[in-house]
Amino acid sequence: MPPSGRRNGDFKMSKSRKPIVAVVGRPNVGKSTLFNALAGQRISIVQDVPGVTRDRIYTDVTWLDKTFTLIDTGGIEPDSKDIILSQMREQAQIAIDTADVIIFMVDVKQGLVDDDSRVADMLRHSRKPVVLAVNKVDSVQKYMADVYEFYNLGIGEPYAISSANKMGLGDMLDEVISYFGERGNVEEEDERTRIAIVGKPNVGKSSLINKMIGENRLIVSEIAGTTRDAVDTPVTRNGKEYIFIDTAGLRRKNKIKEELEHYMIIRTVSAVERADIVILMIDATEGVTEQDAKIAGIAHDRGKAVIIAVNKWDAVEKDNKTVNEYTARIREVLSYMPYAEIVFISAVTGQRVSRLYELIDMVSENHAMRISTGVLNEIMSEAVAMQQPPSDKGKRLRLYYITQVGVKPPTFVIFVNDKELMHFSYTRYIENQIREAFGFKGTPMRFYIRERKEAK
Numbered sequence: 001m002p003p004s005g006r007r008n009g010d011f012k013m014s015k016s017r018k019p020i021v022a023v024v025g026r027p028n029v030g031k032s033t034l035f036n037a038l039a040g041q042r043i044s045i046v047q048d049v050p051g052v053t054r055d056r057i058y059t060d061v062t063w064l065d066k067t068f069t070l071i072d073t074g075g076i077e078p079d080s081k082d083i084i085l086s087q088m089r090e091q092a093q094i095a096i097d098t099a100d101v102i103i104f105m106v107d108v109k110q111g112l113v114d115d116d117s118r119v120a121d122m123l124r125h126s127r128k129p130v131v132l133a134v135n136k137v138d139s140v141q142k143y144m145a146d147v148y149e150f151y152n153l154g155i156g157e158p159y160a161i162s163s164a165n166k167m168g169l170g171d172m173l174d175e176v177i178s179y180f181g182e183r184g185n186v187e188e189e190d191e192r193t194r195i196a197i198v199g200k201p202n203v204g205k206s207s208l209i210n211k212m213i214g215e216n217r218l219i220v221s222e223i224a225g226t227t228r229d230a231v232d233t234p235v236t237r238n239g240k241e242y243i244f245i246d247t248a249g250l251r252r253k254n255k256i257k258e259e260l261e262h263y264m265i266i267r268t269v270s271a272v273e274r275a276d277i278v279i280l281m282i283d284a285t286e287g288v289t290e291q292d293a294k295i296a297g298i299a300h301d302r303g304k305a306v307i308i309a310v311n312k313w314d315a316v317e318k319d320n321k322t323v324n325e326y327t328a329r330i331r332e333v334l335s336y337m338p339y340a341e342i343v344f345i346s347a348v349t350g351q352r353v354s355r356l357y358e359l360i361d362m363v364s365e366n367h368a369m370r371i372s373t374g375v376l377n378e379i380m381s382e383a384v385a386m387q388q389p390p391s392d393k394g395k396r397l398r399l400y401y402i403t404q405v406g407v408k409p410p411t412f413v414i415f416v417n418d419k420e421l422m423h424f425s426y427t428r429y430i431e432n433q434i435r436e437a438f439g440f441k442g443t444p445m446r447f448y449i450r451e452r453k454e455a456k
Contacts, residue, residue, distance in 0.1 A: 020273070024102055026076060071269070192234070195278075196304075287326070297336075323344065
């Protein structure tokens with residue numbers, strides 16, 4: 001069947017560097033098994049108990065020349081009153097709203113059931129491209145007649161697959177990536193700096209954007225999760241153009257923060273993927289939490305520049321040690337991103353909000369900074385002279401050459417005689433020397449180690 005958005009309504013790819021693909025379906029049809037097969041590692045918890053995948057998990061998948069972010073969702077029980085299952089249904093709905101393409105998975109061994117039809121109705125309303133995957137087809141000869149039954153869903157051609165045996169996945173993925181068009185994997189030409197405001201529900205994301213743009217465009221309420229959808233807001237300041245991406249986007253008004261944690265990750269992944277800079281908002285009245293660390297990890301993993309904005313600073317009783325104590329605690333919990341800039345603000349009063357623009361400009365510049373190969377090699381030579389590379393069993397590490405191969409984030413390749421000898425700690429040492437010379441405040445750096453054999 002030719003790939004086209006016509007089957008599921010008009011389709012336009014969202015303005016995303018990496019397309020987002022969500023796997024949805026009833027509990028226990030094999031979504032997590034598919035997710036793990038595509039991710040190449042066991043990430044989701046897989047058990048033969050409906051509803052075992054509680055949290056949505058995400059990973060990057062490459063098929064042919066296209067890379068996309070794959071999201072695993074909890075199973076949808078359309079009419080369930082069970083609180084966990086109804087939460088999972090809402091998580092799945094958020095995944096559907098956020099995704100560019102949806103893989104709808106059904107189970108050939110259970111056959112077509114009423115709940116499949118209800119899920120299909122949900123998907124039709126989304127007007128997103130849907131790829132129908134009929135799972136657990138271990139034998140095409142045995143099950144093909146049962147596969148055809150799923151044409152009755154009116155979603156399109158069913159793709160027979162077996163997640164457990166990794167059968168039929170290629171044809172299904174070909175169909176998935178056919179919807180990306182030419183834009184999948186292409187960097188946006190838009191030169192405007194894109195800033196994602198992320199953080200826990202009710203930390204003040206919408207209030208901050210309102211303050212930064214100087215007008216009340218977003219609905220703000222004391223009830224966590226009242227911002228209905230992620231909103232892109234263009235702003236011009238001092239002749240510079242910015243796009244702010246608000247990630248609140250929760251569908252339910254629920255004050256129980258533990259429950260809300262599940263709904264936050266998809267929005268965060270989606271927004272971070274499209275941003276250059278991430279402002280992670282932390283609630284000063286609560287301090288940095290495990291939840292904050294999860295959100296920060298998404299930005300770090302994706303190589304984004306990061307500013308940590310500690311909000312509600314006006315509500316904290318302070319003495320001359322308070323800033324240092326807060327900073328030390330943030331550095332401890334978020335120890336994997338020592339590069340992140342920290343600023344203490346109040347989105348309500350506007351305290352230090354103008355400072356955020358200065359930081360955005362600075363980290364944006366650092367995120368896109370390029371250093372000439374000659375200068376890099378001078379820094380590396382000096383670093384090696386100051387601290388000898390490690391050796392093992394009489395063989396010493398030799399560093400031949402370093403070059404920068406990319407920006408956003410700054411990415412470097414170091415050529416050495418033996419990769420095994422290049423310990424993480426020595427790479428970190430080289431990184432610190434480069435940072436000392438050029439700052440690179442606010443941005444992570446990526447290092448790849450390549451072997452080059454010594455000349456005989």
